[in-house]
Amino acid sequence: APAVDWSAVRADFPLLARTVRGGRQLVYLDSAATAQKPNVVLEAEVDFYEQRNAAVHRGAHQLAEEATEAFEDARVAVATFVGADPGEIVWAPGATAALNLVAYAFSNATAGRGGARAERFVLRPGDEIVVTEAEHHANLVPWQELCARTGAVLRWFGVTDDGRLDLSDLDAVITERTRVVAFGHVSNVTGAVAPVATLVEAARRVGAVTVLDACQSVPNLPVDLHALGVDFAAFSAHKMLGPTGVGALYGRRELLEAMPPVTTGGSMVEVVTMQETTYAPPPQRFEAGTQMVAQAVGMGVAAQWLDELGMDAVAEHERQLAAELLKIADIPGVRVIGPLDTADRLAVVSFVVDGVHAHDVGQVLDDKGIAVRVGHHCAQPLHRRFGVAATARASASVYTTVEEIVAFREALAGVRAFFGAE
Ligand code: PMP
Numbered sequence: 001a002p003a004v005d006w007s008a009v010r011a012d013f014p015l016l017a018r019t020v021r022g023g024r025q026l027v028y029l030d031s032a033a034t035a036q037k038p039n040v041v042l043e044a045e046v047d048f049y050e051q052r053n054a055a056v057h058r059g060a061h062q063l064a065e066e067a068t069e070a071f072e073d074a075r076v077a078v079a080t081f082v083g084a085d086p087g088e089i090v091w092a093p094g095a096t097a098a099l100n101l102v103a104y105a106f107s108n109a110t111a112g113r114g115g116a117r118a119e120r121f122v123l124r125p126g127d128e129i130v131v132t133e134a135e136h137h138a139n140l141v142p143w144q145e146l147c148a149r150t151g152a153v154l155r156w157f158g159v160t161d162d163g164r165l166d167l168s169d170l171d172a173v174i175t176e177r178t179r180v181v182a183f184g185h186v187s188n189v190t191g192a193v194a195p196v197a198t199l200v201e202a203a204r205r206v207g208a209v210t211v212l213d214a215c216q217s218v219p220n221l222p223v224d225l226h227a228l229g230v231d232f233a234a235f236s237a238h239k240m241l242g243p244t245g246v247g248a249l250y251g252r253r254e255l256l257e258a259m260p261p262v263t264t265g266g267s268m269v270e271v272v273t274m275q276e277t278t279y280a281p282p283p284q285r286f287e288a289g290t291q292m293v294a295q296a297v298g299m300g301v302a303a304q305w306l307d308e309l310g311m312d313a314v315a316e317h318e319r320q321l322a323a324e325l326l327k328i329a330d331i332p333g334v335r336v337i338g339p340l341d342t343a344d345r346l347a348v349v350s351f352v353v354d355g356v357h358a359h360d361v362g363q364v365l366d367d368k369g370i371a372v373r374v375g376h377h378c379a380q381p382l383h384r385r386f387g388v389a390a391t392a393r394a395s396a397s398v399y400t401t402v403e404e405i406v407a408f409r410e411a412l413a414g415v416r417a418f419f420g421a422e
Contacts, residue, residue: 004313010399012038024369027404032188032216032348032395033373034238037302041242044301048294056293057267057284071293074300075283078248081303082214082233083224088256090249090283091296095215096138098234098249099182101286102211103142104262106180107149114260120209121259123150129180130173130208132157132165132194133385134187137378139213139234143182152179159385163190163338170202178208185217185233189379189393190338191322191348193217200229209255215239219397220318220346222311231255237295241398242302246295249286256282263288306398314398321396322347324405328394331409333416337386347396350377353412355421358390364418365392368411370404 010016013036020026028036048070054063056071072086079086092098108114109121129143129152147154155173158166165183174181181203186193196212203210212233217223219240225233232255236247251259261268261279265288270278279285306314322342326349329336333354339345353361362374373393376383383389394408416422 004309004317006317006398006401009309010401012040013399014039014042016399020369020371021367027368027370027407029394029396029400029404029408030371030373031219031397031400032239032393034244035219035241035397036399037241037243037298038305040305041298041302045243045294045298048297053294055290067293070297071291074296074298077300077303077307081307082218082235082248082250083226083228084250085253087283088250088253090251090256090286091291092234092247092249092286093245093292094238094247095213095234095236098247099138099211099213100142101249101262102232102234102251102259103146105259106146108260108262110150114258117258118260119258120255123152123179125151126177127152127179128155128175128177129153129182130155130157130178132183133159134163134165134190134192134379134382135182135184136188136213136215137380138215139182139184139211140381143180153177157183159190159382162340163187163386164192165194167195167198170198174199174202174206174208176206178203178206180211181208182211182213184213184215185223186215186220186346186348187338187379187382188216188348189350189377189382189391191216191345191350192339193221193344193346196228196230204229214250216346216348219306221315225250237299237302240299240302240306242299243295246292246299248299251282253282256286259286261285261288265289267291309398317398318347318396318400321400321402321405322349324402324409325349325394325396328409328412331413333421334412337388337391347400348393349395350391350393352388352391353415353421356415356419358388358392360419361392361412361415364415365408365411368407370408370411372408 054067056068109118210230212230214233214235218235233250238244268288337350358374
């Protein structure tokens, strides 16, 4: 493949041209929270509203046909991007909604909804759900709630000192009692890539369903869900250069077919009488009500755009950016939470500065136009594991430059002196 012109890529993102804090050039290092959008995505949404806007899957008129086609083409683009079949992609408002959908499907099945074929989703007393201490709250709280609704028991893997999953007690945690293994592909705090194959194999051995939080992997790595062999996966468009308000739940066909619906209403039904209702096959069974069509179209374009850029090239580019970010570990007083080498970790780097609160670190950087995230990044247990209440986090995307990271490092090097912490 020809080398990618990364400065041309960057030029496609209008927001990155703006200044902040009194004329300073913006240095956006918060892409793990939400990524900026290229022109093609912005134009796709405007074009949809200007040319095709209509209710999908209904109506016999031309606009409805064109809107439906755009909506379903987007599903194909997203499916292709993550190595899935279009029928295995369910639109959701985001990863949080997608993960909650799966968790609620389990309790609906447990409550007797879904009939005999929903057996794989029925939980019984003593059944266990396995997560990890590194999870984003979006892949932890829904499972805690599911346990509370069904009487299932939550168990988890810990994290090593360098921020990787500690699977040393794998066979003690994933057992014959395990029914679900839910874990993040890439931590939004440490950047560490989880050993998916090991966890999938362990889950399969005991017949447990695997749920992958792919929020941080899909935007930054080539992800082939069929090859990974997970049963479910969730990701959000807004982190992969697409719009807010849309994401996807991937479900292996056989599981989606067996899964009871959660949100019920229009568009997800076959026959409705005053007494009862039969449901449409997936993915429609899980898409009740008017969908976020323009956003889905934008997500499809983002997926296609990344596909054309080439995710191998993106991953290699971001590996170099990760190496640049990790040089902050050499700054006196800076401690990185997570792996220090670039193997099996992405360009999302969380850190603490001795004697300076993360919010103050963020403010000093912001004064220079450098946007990082501060706080617990929706991962309080992981922060507790490292004995810190908050960290600052710098993260990169396709448009991030080495020059920006150098500016960030230089600003960070001055933070302790600024606060008299040296
Ligand atoms: N999981 C991970 C690892 C994330 O980084 C995020 C977003 N911060 C989510 C889940 C939740 O995604 P969303 O807010 O788009 O639903």
